[in-house]
Amino acid sequence: MTLLLALDQGTTSTRAIAFDSALEPRATAQIPLPQHFPTPGWVEHDAEEIFTHSLAVLREALARAGGTAANVAGIGITNQRETTVLWERRTGRPVGRAIVWQDRRTAPTCEALRAAGHEALVTARTGLLLDPYFAATKLGWMLDNIAGARAAAERGELCFGTIDSWLLFRLTEGRVHATDASNAARTLLLDIRTGTWDTELLELFRIPAALLPEVRDNAAPFGETTLLGGSIPILGMAGDQQAATLGQACFAPGMIKSTYGTGCFALLVTGEAPVPSTNRLLTTIAWQLGGRRHYALEGSIFVAGAAVQWLRDGLGIIREAREAGEFAAQANPAERVTLVPAFTGLGAPWWDAAARGAILGLTRASGRAEICRAALESVALQTADLLDAMRRDWPEMGRTVLRVDGGMAASDWTMQFLADILGAPVDRPVVQETTALGAAYLAGVQAGLLAPPGGAATHWRLDRRFQPGMAREEASRRHAEWQDAVRRVRSAG
C-alpha cells in the first residue's frame, strides 16, 4: 500500500488525511484549534500548539490508514495563508504568538503607507493591496513590539515564516527553512513576476532579509521528517486556497473554484502571465512547478460560513449549521430581507475595513426563516460580486462553471441559490476535502506517481451539478437589492 499524507493546517482546525496513490481518502484525523482574541480586532494562534496538533494528526491518520512511515511516498503540507510566525533559528521556539490572517492590528500602518503613496508600487510587484490581511505588516509589528526582536532578526538569529515554513522547519527538526511560491505570494514581500523576494519592498516594510525562507516550487524536495517512525520525504506545499484550486483540478485558464469555509475564497486561473486587477481583486501565484508560474485572480470574502455560525452562536436561531438551509426553504417569498455580514468590514471587491453589518427590509412578518435565507443568500450574492469583478478584469473569462467546496458547500439550498444568482452551473465534487486533496496531489506529482497539471485530471469526480433555474430578471432584481444594501453599509456612504 502506497500512501500520500496531506496535512491541512486551517484557521479553526488541523487535519491530516491519508490518501492512497489513486487519491482516494483512506483515513482522517482532526483537532480543533483554539483562537485567541486578546484585544478587539486581534486574532492570535499558539504556533507551538499548531505544530503539536499537526504531528498528532499526521500520526493518527497514518495509524488509522493501517500504514507505517514505510508506506508513505510523501507528505504534502497546506495551510491557512498569511498567518505570521517568528521563531528562534537555534531552538525552534516561537517568539510570541502567531498573528492570524484575520487580525486587523496593523490597519494604521497600512493606512499610513497608503497615504504616503506606496500602494501602486506594492500592487504592481505583489498583486496585493495594502491591507492588514497580508504578512509583511504583521511581521513588522512583531519586530517593533517584541523586546529585542529587531536586533536579533538583524543578527540572523530569528526566522520568519507563514504556517507552511513553520511546520516544515519543525517537521525537519530545524534543517529546512523554506516556503513555496503560493504562500510567499501572500507576504507583500515577493515580486510575483519573478518569484523572488523584492529588496525595495523589504526596505519599505523594514524587514531584514536574514529572516526570510527560501522560495521553492509547490512540488519539490522540501526535506525529510523522521518524526513519524521512519524517514518520510516532504514533497508538496501550497497555501490552502491554491491547494484547493489544484484539488478541484482547475488547471486550465478560465477555470474557477470557490471554497466556502469560515470565509470564502474564489480563484480564477488565468494562465502563465499575471493579470493585474483594476477591480480590487488580488493577483496571486496559483502554483509554480519546474520554475514556471501559473497565476490566478482571487476574490477573498471574510464572512461566509461565519454568518451561519453567527445564526447559531450569536442569534441562537438555529442549533446546527444545516438548519439554516431548512429554514431558508420555508421563508416567505414575499418578504424581502437582505443581510450584509460585514462583521469585520468588507473584503473583495470593497476592502472597506470600517463597514459594519446590517439587516435591511424587515417587516412585522419577518422572522427566523427570512433571516436564515438572507444569511445564506449573502454568501451567494458576495460571490456574484467577485465573479463580476473577475469578468471586468479578465473579459476572456466567458461563461463559466463554478466548482465549489468547503463546509458550506454541503448546503444544497445555498448551492442552488448560488447557481440561480450566477445564472451558471455550480459543480460540487465527490471529495470535498479539496485542500488536502491538492496537497496530496502535489506530493504525488513530486513522487512521480501522478501527472502534473495540464494532463487529464483523474482525481476530480462530480457529486452534483446545480443548474440555474431562476428567471434572469428575478436574479437581477435580487442582486440590485443586495448592491443597494452594500452601499448603505459602506463607510464612505
Ligand SMILES: Nc1ncnc2c1ncn2[C@@H]1O[C@H](COP(=O)(O)OP(=O)(O)O)[C@@H](O)[C@H]1O
Ligand atoms: N449544511 C450547512 N449549511 C450551511 N453552512 C454550513 C453547513 N455545514 C457547515 N457549514 C458552515 O461551514 C463552515 C465550516 O466549513 P470548513 O470548510 O470546515 O471551514 P474552515 O476550514 O474555515 O474552518 C462553518 O462556518 C459552518 O457554519
Ligand SMILES: O=P(O)(O)OC[C@H](O)CO
Ligand atoms: O483556514 P481557512 O480555510 O479559513 O483559510 C484561510 C485562508 O487561507 C486565508 O487567506
